[in-house]
Amino acid sequence: MDVFEAISGRHSYRGEFIDQPVPRSDLEKIVQAGIQAPSGCNAQTTTFVIVDDPVVLAKMADLVPRPIMRAARAVITCIAEHRPVYKGKSFGIEDCAAATENILLAITALGYATVWIDGVLREGDRARQVAELLGVPADREVRIVLPVGLPKEHCKQREKQQFSERSWFNRYGAGKDREML
Amino acid sequence: MDVFEAISGRHSYRGEFIDQPVPRSDLEKIVQAGIQAPSGCNAQTTTFVIVDDPVVLAKMADLVPRPIMRAARAVITCIAEHRPVYKGKSFGIEDCAAATENILLAITALGYATVWIDGVLREGDRARQVAELLGVPADREVRIVLPVGLPKEHCKQREKQQFSERSWFNRYGAGKDREML
Numbered sequence: 001m002d003v004f005e006a007i008s009g010r011h012s013y014r015g016e017f018i019d020q021p022v023p024r025s026d027l028e029k030i031v032q033a034g035i036q037a038p039s040g041c042n043a044q045t046t047t048f049v050i051v052d053d054p055v056v057l058a059k060m061a062d063l064v065p066r067p068i069m070r071a072a073r074a075v076i077t078c079i080a081e082h083r084p085v086y087k088g089k090s091f092g093i094e095d096c097a098a099a100t101e102n103i104l105l106a107i108t109a110l111g112y113a114t115v116w117i118d119g120v121l122r123e124g125d126r127a128r129q130v131a132e133l134l135g136v137p138a139d140r141e142v143r144i145v146l147p148v149g150l151p152k153e154h155c156k157q158r159e160k161q162q163f164s165e166r167s168w169f170n171r172y173g174a175g176k177d178r179e180m181l
Numbered sequence: 182m183d184v185f186e187a188i189s190g191r192h193s194y195r196g197e198f199i200d201q202p203v204p205r206s207d208l209e210k211i212v213q214a215g216i217q218a219p220s221g222c223n224a225q226t227t228t229f230v231i232v233d234d235p236v237v238l239a240k241m242a243d244l245v246p247r248p249i250m251r252a253a254r255a256v257i258t259c260i261a262e263h264r265p266v267y268k269g270k271s272f273g274i275e276d277c278a279a280a281t282e283n284i285l286l287a288i289t290a291l292g293y294a295t296v297w298i299d300g301v302l303r304e305g306d307r308a309r310q311v312a313e314l315l316g317v318p319a320d321r322e323v324r325i326v327l328p329v330g331l332p333k334e335h336c337k338q339r340e341k342q343q344f345s346e347r348s349w350f351n352r353y354g355a356g357k358d359r360e361m362l
Contacts, residue, residue, distance in 0.1 A: 003187040003290045007214045007283050012223075024350070031348045033188045035341050037282060038297055042193075042339050048348035056351050079353070086300040094299065097278035101218060102188050105286070109184045116219055118275065119267040135353040158223050160216050167212045167229035169205070170237050172260070172316040 001109040010104050011157040013113035014068050017149030022074040026110055027052065030148070031076060033106035034099035040091025045081040046099040049134045050074065056133065063129050064145060066117055072147030076103060076114075079136055080143040096143050103146060113151035118144050182290040191285050192338040194294035195249050198330030203255040207291055208233065208329070212257060214287035215280035221272025226262040227280040230315045231255065237314065244310050245326060247298055253328030257284060257295075260317055261324040277324045284327060294332035299325050 001009075031048050039045055051057055052074045061069040069075065080096040100116060107114050121127040127142040136142055168174040182190075212229050220226055232238055233255045242250040250256065261277040281297060288295050302308040308323045317323055341347075349355040 001184050003182050003184040003286050004210075004214065006184040007217050007286070010217070010219070012219060028344060029185075032344055033185065035344060035347055036188050036191070036338065038191070038193060038285065040300065044342055044347065046347070047353070049353050050348060050350050053351045087304065089300050089303060091299065093274050094278040097275040098282040101279040101282040102286075104219065105184050105188070105283075118272065119221065119270050122270060123268065134351070135355075137353065140353075157217065161225055163209060163213055163216060166216055166225065166227070167231060169231050170234045170315070172228070172230050172318065172321075 006105045006108045008157060010108045011155050012115040013151050013155055014115055015155065016152040017071045017073060018152055020073065020150055022052065022112065022148055024052070027074055027076070030103055030106040030110065033102040034078070037095070037099040037102045039095035039098070041085040043083070043085040043091070043095070045083060045092045046096045047079045047081070047140065049077040049079065049136065051077065051134070059133055060130065060145070063126060063133065064117060064120060066120065068115060068147045072149050074148045076146040076148060077130065077134060077142055078144040078146070080141045081139065082141065093143070100144050100146070107148060111150065112148050113155070114146045114148050116144060116146065121145065187286045187289045189338060191289045192336050193296040194332050194336055195296055196336065197333040198252045198254060199333055201254065201331055203233065203293065203329055205233070208255055208257070211284055211287040211291065214283040215259070218276070218280040218283045220276040220279070222266040224264070224266040224272070226264060226273045227277045228260045228262070228321065230258040230260065230317065232258065232315070240314055241311065241326070244307060244314065245298060245301060247301065249296060249328045253330050255329045257327040257329060258311065258315060258323055259325040259327070261322045262320065263322065274324070281325050281327070288329060292331065293329050294336070295327045295329050297325060297327065302326065
């Protein structure tokens with residue numbers, strides 16, 4: 001799939017999945033896209049646990065209260081490391097987000113669907129509980145989970161603000177004043 | 182360009198650029214890819230200033246001490262907003278990183294090159310100085326700058342750790358113990 005087609009077709013999917021497993025060869029191709037994402041100082045801080053064991057999937061769905069977690073035949077867990085890599089600064093969150101975006105595009109290109117689940121993991125002790133389930137070391141943070149499957153419904157990307165509302169040449173908000181005159 | 186080709190071809194470029202302007206139509210297509218990135222609660226917190234005015238470019242290069250900033254014929258400035266959007270949580274950094282990754286892939290697909298410049302902006306007062314130059318409001322953070330141009334040299338993506346070193350099925354580090362036996 002063309003990269004611009006993948007970027008404009010990518011969307012958050014919260015619907016039902018077709019009851020069909022996701023082959024490991026596809027899951028590996030998807031996560032490989034995440035591995036190839038940039039990272040601060042090329043420190044490659046993001047790691048991944050791909051869950052496709054039904055027993056572990058059921059436990060994940062117990063811990064992360066989103067209906068789509070129950071329907072997913074696979075869940076990609078994106079794990080951040082907050083180790084400082086440049087003058088005391090960590091880029092663990094950026095690294096993890098960039099890797100996740102590559103993964104979303106790969107999921108789109110292969111005809112699967114997913115949704116970026118993030119904030120709910122940071123409520124209470126959820127991220128730690130998922131980490132314990134998956135054996136993630138204490139110095140790593142389960143930051144994002146991506147339930148993956150073949151979508152039953154066709155969905156589109158949610159509407160975005162226009163280019164002119166979010167981007168300007170040479171000066172923030174350029175042209176806005178003129179429009180207001 | 183195929184999305185997997187863009188993902189594996191994307192790389193950080195710090196070399197020289199061909200002395201040729203980057204057409205605004207390409208810059209708009211590139212930034213549009215960033216606009217289409219996901220954001221927490223679809224809050225679309227990331228905004229962009231695209232610098233292609235030589236006077237502003239020279240001032241940017243004074244503020245951000247990286248040789249490639251001096252060579253670039255355009256700089257895309259990615260601006261984060263840290264407004265909480267979900268139960269007091271902000272996803273401004275993730276939003277900005279995901280948008281930047283889309284932009285990097287678009288740059289790759291159109292034959293340009295760039296490098297994600299980030300940490301240096303957070304040294305001293307640099308991000309604020311760039312913000313002032315571009316008229317960015319005080320509640321927004323200049324988070325990432327991307328100098329863009331046509332590369333003089335052909336470069337490849339830096340080597341990444343193998344799939345088996347960064348990803349596992351169902352359990353973190355699965356298979357590692359067996360290898361050590």
